[in-house]
Amino acid sequence: MIYFYRLFYSFFKNLLVLLKVILPQNLKAWVDLRTKKIENTSKFTNAYWFHASSGEIEYCKSVIRLLKEQQPSSQIVVTYSSPSAEKLFHNITAFVDQFIPLPWDQADYLNSLIDYLNPKVLIFARTDLWPELILQVKKRNIQIGVISFNPQFSIINSLLNNWLLPQIDFISCIDDSIKNKLSANHKLKNITNDGDTRFDQVFHRLQLEPKIKIISEAKILVCGSTWPEDENILFECFSELIRNNFKIILSPHEVNDQNIIRLQEKLSRQSLSYQLLSKENNFLQIVLNENIQIIDKIGYLADAYRYAHIAFVGGSFKEKVHSVMEPLCCGLPVMTGPYYKNNPEAIKYQNKFVFTAITPEEVIQTTHRLLAISKSDIITEMKKNMNASQKVLHLLFKCLNLLKTGST
Numbered sequence: 001m002i003y004f005y006r007l008f009y010s011f012f013k014n015l016l017v018l019l020k021v022i023l024p025q026n027l028k029a030w031v032d033l034r035t036k037k038i039e040n041t042s043k044f045t046n047a048y049w050f051h052a053s054s055g056e057i058e059y060c061k062s063v064i065r066l067l068k069e070q071q072p073s074s075q076i077v078v079t080y081s082s083p084s085a086e087k088l089f090h091n092i093t094a095f096v097d098q099f100i101p102l103p104w105d106q107a108d109y110l111n112s113l114i115d116y117l118n119p120k121v122l123i124f125a126r127t128d129l130w131p132e133l134i135l136q137v138k139k140r141n142i143q144i145g146v147i148s149f150n151p152q153f154s155i156i157n158s159l160l161n162n163w164l165l166p167q168i169d170f171i172s173c174i175d176d177s178i179k180n181k182l183s184a185n186h187k188l189k190n191i192t193n194d195g196d197t198r199f200d201q202v203f204h205r206l207q208l209e210p211k212i213k214i215i216s217e218a219k220i221l222v223c224g225s226t227w228p229e230d231e232n233i234l235f236e237c238f239s240e241l242i243r244n245n246f247k248i249i250l251s252p253h254e255v256n257d258q259n260i261i262r263l264q265e266k267l268s269r270q271s272l273s274y275q276l277l278s279k280e281n282n283f284l285q286i287v288l289n290e291n292i293q294i295i296d297k298i299g300y301l302a303d304a305y306r307y308a309h310i311a312f313v314g315g316s317f318k319e320k321v322h323s324v325m326e327p328l329c330c331g332l333p334v335m336t337g338p339y340y341k342n343n344p345e346a347i348k349y350q351n352k353f354v355f356t357a358i359t360p361e362e363v364i365q366t367t368h369r370l371l372a373i374s375k376s377d378i379i380t381e382m383k384k385n386m387n388a389s390q391k392v393l394h395l396l397f398k399c400l401n402l403l404k405t406g407s408t
Helices: 002-018 025-034 055-070 083-088 107-117 131-139 155-167 176-183 198-206 228-243 257-269 301-307 325-329 344-348 360-370 375-383 388-401
Strands: 047-052 076-080 098-101 119-125 143-149 170-173 191-193 219-226 246-252 274-276 292-294 310-313 334-336 354-356
Touching (some): 002 025, 025 083, 047 055, 055 143, 055 388, 107 131, 119 388, 131 155, 143 388, 176 191, 198 301, 198 388, 219 301, 219 325, 246 301, 257 292, 310 360, 354 360
Parallel strands (some): 047 119, 119 143, 219 310, 246 292, 274 292
16 A cells, blocks of 8 residues: 555655646645755754644644643654644744654655654644655654544545554544544554543633734624635625624635735625724724724634624535634634534534524524523533543553653
């Protein structure tokens, strides 16, 4: 299997390099990241190595923070696969010795990285598993784990999991259903259900001071991480909701100038007034004077949820809903479109705290209905998911002790 993968990957890599000049900007940036020179700024010995693709770093943050609290002298490295990950590192820089882009998944590149890191363990977040990386790490008898594992069980993914997962030393799943499915494969070892570590990170962030503070006498609906497919439905509802004393916070997934101009033009055609976050003089005293607040900057949506009454989470009219965890942890009932089954919380809390609306009429009706749901009830339920990070850290220490008695 590895030989077939190497052949395919080499072809794929060479094709990307050959076509780089005509690739879309995001894919070109991905290729550039693979060849970014590693700055050998540290001397690593028995480092804890965490790997995340991009947003998957959110599942590592609370574990990294706890690890540093319990082992202040430990060395921690984070590798990542996507350029978009870099904007997510700001709140863990104090705990991480170095952030390094993962090179091409080929032996020569990887062995140089492994030599530099000299890790005691490699921990993958979620599902971003790289076959050659796993093989080269295992050759050196370094332990490998996966945390907050939430795999898809399609035919292709199942084939990949059957190949890669037997090489993993410990697998921490987000729930029992995944653990039970994986446990049916007797080649796998040390499978646990420790929960989703991102809940700990979200609640940790909610204890910090927000970057924005919003003032409004009206009820607030936050439309988060929206795409044009979502907006086509939502824009048909805005006028009616505004007449019913709602203010709308619109936070598109893409905040580039072109997309923000598109939204401004669309709102103007509907005679809906708006204000831009980037134009606010004081982010800690934002008064919603206009119908719509457009969040045209990255990193402020999570705090906007704190001041809302209801959330709509985008991607759910496109093909995959974005995470509903953050609004739920703020105590918001959540509305989505039809495509929500990629998200475990959207499935778990469906028709309890998460509700599906398909048409503009359903969006309006559901919005009014969700006002009756208690914020405190939602927060109490979400807090039952906390402490997964401590369980994961305990599992990590336990597995390392299998190799080095009395050492963590």
